Amino acid sequence: MSAKLETTHIVTENELVVYRRERSSIWQCRYKVDGVWQRASTKERKLKDAKEVAKAIKIRAEIRKHDNLPVITRKFRDVAKLAVQRMEQKLANGDGKVSYKDYIRIINEYLIPILGNRLITNIDSTALDHLDAERIRMMERTPSNSTMLSQNAALNLVFDEAVLRNFLTDLNRPKLEAKGKKSTRHPAFTLTEIQAVINNFEAWIERARNAHSKEMRQIMRDYSEMLIDTGARPGKELMNLKWKQIKFTMNPKQIHTGEKSVLDDGTEEEIVLTDLNRGVELIVTGKTGTREIVGRQPTVKVLERIARRVYGVRNNIIDPFKDVVTPNNDDFVLRTKEKKQDVSPAFQHMFERYLDEHNLLYDPKTEQNRVFYSFRHTYATLALTHDKVPIHTLAKQMGTSVLMIERHYSHLKVIEATEQLRGQETRRRIASTSTVEEIYQSAQAKKKAELLARKTAPKKTTAKKSVKAK
Incomplete structure (x- = not known):
């Protein structure tokens, strides 16, 4: 030494x-x-x-x-951990944003590994260029613009922490730009394709190999039809919905048909129908926090189907969820009957196979495969075009901003209407047929039918040709 x-x-x-x-x-x-x-x-x-x-x-x-403060070095890693602690504390207290979970993941998976050993005061343009390059290498792709907005939001929270603790000043704080790849819209379904998606479910469920597979298919059908009807974000918004977070609504209205019926005394009377106008209000929690969304008649029917399957409940039409939708029922809606399992991790693979079997997976317009988010995009498109829902109302229902709606759907001609979120025209068009066009019929079912037809077809006999002697 x-x-x-x-x-x-x-x-x-x-x-x-x-x-x-x-x-x-x-x-x-x-x-x-x-x-x-x-x-x-x-x-x-x-x-x-x-x-x-x-x-x-x-x-x-x-x-x-x-005091859990960085020592004099003030490395990026130390300040970032403090920012994470602050977000975790707010989440634990119940006043944190849902997006904090994404920011915490971004800080731990990308920002600390890439910038951790640098001093917080040395995060300059060179360091940010290094961050961009390493992030692309780790993701193995160029992040989209929306991904970059989330990444920058997480990084800004670290800088906020540094400024709050006098490790940085606003003057020497780095300015961030979202330089990601321009986002593209998710592929959607046409009205005919949505009808095919819904009308093919029943036969597909019956073709399940065993009881467990059948139940998983039933839950995926329930989940899909609720996504189509509500425009909710795929994932935990509906998968974490509980029965106690549902409120049944009914607002009957008369429908004047303009048609006449002849009474026994020979007088005419207009035929007036009554629409019970059944719906539900759902309290969901997702990316933008907790909000209330509206489900129409299709969602009511899905929930009735689940109540029958899980609880054996068959209530009358004006009180369909009696003894199920109660303040004390803490059960999740979309779970298996016996073990109350969340089987949604298997849904994406199941969904791809289901769409592929019915010639619905590939969207020729966007040249992409359809995913669950395609239901959300379809919901917005149909709401704007057929139901003429105002953008502000649609943004509130979908838990997004008016700017985001305008950015993704500015190609559509939107006319405001008074019947907000009723969705009557879209519901009418979707329910207008229960048949499936041949192009969307199950390829598996058609193949089995062809094999069966060959087996049962009568065998053809060929007459022997006579040979003439020369």
């Missing part, structure tokens, strides 16, 4: 050292906090004064460590 120079003095063994660099008259100090050596300048020229300042620096560092 090399001898210590006269310019190096131990203040506390294995804890605190003061030293002078070559060609410098200022004493520096090296001190250990939580097993890690740190460095700082005492800014003193006299050894006696430098030792006292070094002791004070170490004490302040120990206090900061005890």
Whole structure:
């Protein structure tokens, strides 16, 4: 071990050292906090004064460590962990944004691994360029513009924490830009294709190989039809819905048909029909927090179907969820009957196979395969074109911004209407047929039918040709 120079003095063994660099008259100090050596300048020229300042620096560092604050280094990693702690605390207290979970994931998976060892004050344009390049390498693709907005939001929360703790000032805070790939709309379904999706479910469910498979298909059907009817975000918005978060509504209205019927006395009377106008209000929680959304008659029918299957309930039409929708029923709606399992992780693969079997997977317009989000895009398209729902109303229902609606659906001609979110025209068109066009019929079922036809077809007999003697 090399001898210590006269310019190096131990203040506390294995804890605190003061030293002078070559060609410098200022004493520096090296001190250990939580097993890690740190460095700082005492800014003193006299050894006696430098030792006292070094002791004070170490004490302040120990206090900061005890208070869960970064020690003097202020590395990006330390500040980022504080930002994560703040978000986790808010989530635990119930006043945090749902998006905090995404930001925490982004900080832990991308920002700390890439920027962690840099000082928070050294996050300059070069560092941000390095972040962009490493992020693309880790993702193995160029992130979309919406992904970059989320990434920047997470990074800004780290900078917010640094400013709050006086590690940065607003003047030297980096300015971020979203330089991602332009987002593309999800492929949608046409009205005819949506009819095919819905009308093919029953036979597909019956073709299940066993009881468990059949139940999974039933739940996926329920989930899909609710997505089509509500425009909810695929995922936890509906999968985490509980019965106690549902409110049944009914607003009967008369429909004047304009047609006449002849009474026994020979007088005519207009035929007036009554629409019970049944619906539900659902409290869902997702990316943008908790909100209330509207489900129409199709969603009511789905919930009635689930109540019969799971609880054996068959109530009358004006009170369909009696003893099921109660303040004490903490059951999730979309779960298996016996084990109350969430089988949604298997849905994407099941959904792809279902669409592929019925020639509905590939969207020729966007040249993409359809996904569950395609239902949400279809809901918005039909609401704007057929039902003429105002953009502000649609944005509230879908839990998004008016700007986002305008950005993705500006190609549609939108005319405001008074019947907001009733969706009568779309519902009427979807329910107008229960038949499926041949192109969307199950390829598997057609193949089985062809094989059966060959087996049952009568065998053809061929007459032997007579040979004439020459």
